[in-house]
Amino acid sequence: MQINAELSLSMYEDLLRCRYVEEKSLELFTEGLTPGRMHPYIGEEAIAVGTAAAMKPGDLAVSTHRGGAHLVALKADIVRVFAEYMGRATGYSAGRGGPMHISVPEIGFLCTNGIVGSGIPIAVGAAMACRRTSPEKVVICFFGDGAANTGSFHEGLNMAGIWKLPVVFVCENNGYAETLPVGKGIAVQNVSSRAAGYGISGVTIDGNDVEAVYAEMSDAIRRAREGGGASLVEAKTYRIGQHFSGESNHYRTEGEVQTWKQRDPILLFREKLLERGLAVLSDLSDLEDAVRDAVEQAVRVAKDARFPDPETALRGVYRDAQTLGTGTP
């Protein structure tokens, strides 16, 4: 699928922003500025960006432990993302959550989630709520190939099938469930073939091709919006980065990583833009510099942000705790 110049360039910009934010977050980890570890999305950005481009304002997304690029693609404020990564008061969760626990309701971003597979039933419930209160909305549920082996996947997709819910399941098959190669964890060639067992549409696409992602997600989202029910879109990609920052890479060969770097989704799309004459080299270089500068600037602002008052750690477990009777919650 070929898409227009404006959208192409905007997706290219988003791909860059996702990549640079991920790279920067790894630097912050290396500098000792993040209390916890990062789960980099490097190499998978086409899925987040192609999907976000296919969504409409008001649509909802449920994300994973590797959710940074989902946030960026959905236009979260990257200053607040970086601030959260560094545990600052201005972070999306005021430093309480970190990368795996961020919610940005104003952009429809329900949550990242540290438990593999756990977001799937949540997306199902969100779709049930949408059907009841705002039937124009569709829920996007991101998860990896590892999550496809959890009970939550089976239970959630089955419910979405029986109730024809407006949800699109996006399986980011990045080749490894933590360190387990997908072929050792899944007996079938494609996760998408499991869709047949739930009576929903299932398809496998090249997850490194942002246009293919955009095209397939546009179809799946339209079907969901028109009452056609749920879909499972398996986007095959590769996690060029580590499972988590600081991880040993001995479970895969350098050759394998290098091979996939040749298929870097950003480079692939860049070549296409140039080939089609949608941009000239200098335009793209300028854009790359501009996005990189903006990301650098965001990091600088986030680095200057204050830390939360330690006393805030003890607050906010309950909504309206003072109304909960005489007891100590």
Place this chain on the structure above:
Amino acid sequence: MKMVTYAQAVRSALIEEMDRDPSVVVLGEDVGTYGGVFTATRSLLERYGADRVIDTPISEAAIAGAAVGMAMCGLRPVAEIMYEDFVTISLDQLVNNAAKMHYMFDGMVCVPLVLRTQCGSGRGSAAQHSQSLESWFAHVPGLIVIMPSTPNDARGLLKSAIRNDNPVIFIEHKMLYFTKGPDTGSECLPIGKADVKRVGSDITVIATSWMVGRALEAAELAAHEGVSVEVIDPRTLRPFDTETVLASVRKTRRAVIVHEAVRFCGIGAEISAIITENLFHELDMPVKRLCGSDVPIPYSAALEPHVVPTVEDIHSAVTAPT
């Protein structure tokens, strides 16, 4: 005064809240067409339709997870997990998501869900359908845990639970569903407030759920022997009404805690610690616990009653307290 069963009281609370607030929905196994295995959701499907009374597959993880997603998106789901034993399968959603979201998202999200379930022994349901796991939930910051012992408490507290913006684990008891009690027609009862079920002056019994009735029977027997027993039902285990319990024990100087769950790490250990930490020098005897034995609930009618505190056990404890 009108008498109702505990099951009817639960059903009344659901109806009143569903009438009042269109965002309240019910989901779970056999809650719709069948009307709930203990009849608590009978005829709700006809009344509110399949949009709001949702029969689910046997998928306890996704029932809880869907309830979390619904609650995040503006509904007030009341999910039923048929037996508390099956809540073990829902725990990821309750413990990792529902309980923590408000805190870890810095208040950006709240999760106003109620998970109704029922616990306990007494029906020959054996080890996987008879547990009392309330202390598991009470151990998790972010959850509210309610265990009503009477129809009126069930009704008033379920209404409050549904209106509350926090996740609530609402634990009914299988042996209480068909017990009757007065329906005062009261509105919501306060969460986190214990109820003094019987006023007394010599010894305080703190009992939960099914054990409240047994404690009251034992108190009646003891009264004939000149021992005045105060019986307190905490009703809510988290938040726990420390004030009411301490006020009673300060008066009686003696406390016995009765629950059906096993002793080790049971809620009685926490209550005992609360009393001891606050009233150590005022106590006339060590705090005593009567609890379920440290075994799975056995099946045989010859075995099952043997592992749960009886009226006689409580009577002995209060009349010969040391």
